[in-house]
Amino acid sequence: MNYISTRGQAPVLSFEDAVLAGLATDGGLYVPETLPQFSREEIASWSGLSYQELAFKVMSPFMAGEVPDDTLRELIDKAYSTFRHDAIAPLIQSGHNEFILELFQGPTLAFKDFALQFLGHLLDYVLKKRNQRVAIMGATSGDTGSAAIEGCRHSDNVDIFILHPYQRVSEVQRRQMTTVLEDNVFNIALKGNFDDCQNMVKASFSDQSFLPEGRQLVAVNSINWARIMAQIVYYFYAGLALGAPHRPVAFSVPTGNFGDxxxxxLASRMGLPIDQLVIGTNANDILHRCISANDHSLHQLVHSLSPSMDIMVSSNFERMLFDLYDRDGAALAALMADFKKTGNLQLSETALASARKLFTSYRLDDESMVAVIHDMWQKNGYLLDPHTAIGVAAARHTRRRLDIPMVCLATAHPAKFPEAVRKAGYQQDPPLPHHMADLFEREERYSVQPNEIASVQQYMAEHIRR
Incomplete structure (x- = not known):
């Protein structure tokens, strides 16, 4: 299978090359030239498969034989062997025809583990085969960094540099990254916000001249196609558990960068009967404003109690726009150039109408989010993290049909966000799982850097292992 850039000017790449490239040379994002299509009968035949078996069925067409089947099965088994729940992504009923999909059963307690545990093993395989060493550079608003570090900490062929906004992630999130002391792991606390981190990563990918000879950058943010691919699986897994393809399903997703x-x-386009996709946002509501009012304009970033969603520029929205504009790379390149220049983007009437057929959206501020956590705990005895609470509220406010199962994606464990949980009336910090019980006693290591790309790139150049 070939991979093409959303902006139409970069070289067409194979699966492996697209994974290593991350951002395309024209500034676009790589997407498959065509999407695999699964028939109703084929999807029905997957009922009862384990998560690992289903992952193989969903992901293998994207590789078109580049990764041998036996190797792919081995990579999948390794990726999910570290999850604490045998179901990998268990479903919990939370209301009438409403379910919570627990995506926090991985080693770093966040949905990012689904993609990054797999990506870490995939990179190991590809780099060893090519006898190649790379530098990973990523930005995190909280969860991507720890999941990426956990996935790559044991790789001899990788040096990993993760930027997080200084003092703008929770203490648990920070310590999950900064207490990993392997020689190939480097944490950078940037004196800026997440968008500053993300912009620095994008700029570094565009000009990699600061790297030692023979090295290249590899992305672990959701600009990397392999991350999106791995996340498609749990939509099929939840849908099958609730009766798909014989009945439709709906999903509500708290999202900042639009990757999840x-x-x-993509699952809906591949054949899963999804009736509705709900976008849940916090005060940083550019995606909600876009879908509800065709207002995709930049506002001042707000620091919230759901920090993983404190994002203003949603990178993966470009992949969606590519489809909404009939995969016209030139048209999208012009649209994105205008957005970069003016800070404003308006969808055409046709594109907006197409998006609204599947997507609805909702915005929740901190006070209302805390009330949702409190209400769910009081009524169900179930503790939500702040991001999941936003997804639950978004589902309940925009749900189209009560007869269709609504699945709310639980993107993180509540122990990662004790401040929000305490504000909701929970009397103590929610306990960390056993494997992380000593997190606050572990040694930390990270470098605080100014919001200057030259300083960060110099730090990276000096610390890449020769």
Missing amino acids: IFAGY
Whole structure:
């Protein structure tokens, strides 16, 4: 299978090359030239498969034989062997025809583990085969960094540099990254916000001249196609558990960078009968404003109690726009150039109408989010993290049909966000799982850097292992 850039000017790449490239040379994102299509009968035949078996069925067409089947099965088994629940992604009923999909059963307690545990093993395989060493550079608003570090900490062929906004992630999130002391792991606390981190990563990918000779950058953010691919699986897994393809399903997704919900959109295009995809946002509501009012304009970033969603520029929305504009790379390149220049983007009437057929959206501020956590705990005895609470509220406010199962994606464990949980009336910090019980006693190591790309790139150049 070939991979093409959303902006139409970069070289067409194979699966492995697209994974290593991350951002395309024209500034676009790589997407498959065509999407695999699964018939109703084929999807029905997957009922009862384990998560690992289903992952093989969903992901293998994207590789078109580049990764041998036996190797792919081995990579999948390794990726999910570290999850604490045998179901990998268990479903919990939370209301009438409403379910919570627990995506926090991985080693770093967040949905990012689904993609990054797999990506870490995939990179190991590809780099060893090519006898190649790379530098990973990523930005995190909280969860991507720890999941990426956990997935790559044991790789001899990788040095990993993760930027997080200084003092703008929770303490648990920070310590999950900064207490990993392997020689190939480097944490950078940037004196800026997440968008500053993300912009620095994008700029570094565009000009990699600061790297030692023979090295290249590899992305672990959701600009990397392999991350999106791996996340498609749990939509099929939840849908099958609730009766698909014989009945439709709906999903509500708390999202900042649009990668998680874009995977759901792809699942629907591949044959899963999804009736509705709900976008849940916090005060940083550019995606909600876009879908509800065709207002995709930049506002001041707000620091919230759901920090993983404190994002203003949603990178993966470009992949969606590519489809909404009939995969016209030139048209999209012009649209994105205008957005970069003016800070404003308006969809055409046709594109907006197409998006609204599947997507609805909702915005929740901190006070209302805390009330949702409190209400769910009081009524059900179930503790939500702040991001999941936003997804639950978004589902309940925009749900189209009560007869269709609504699945709310639980993207993180509540122990990662004790401040929000305490504000909701929970009397103590929610306990960390056993494997992380000593997190606050572990040694930390990270470098605080100014919001200057030259300083960060110099730090990276000096610390890449020769």
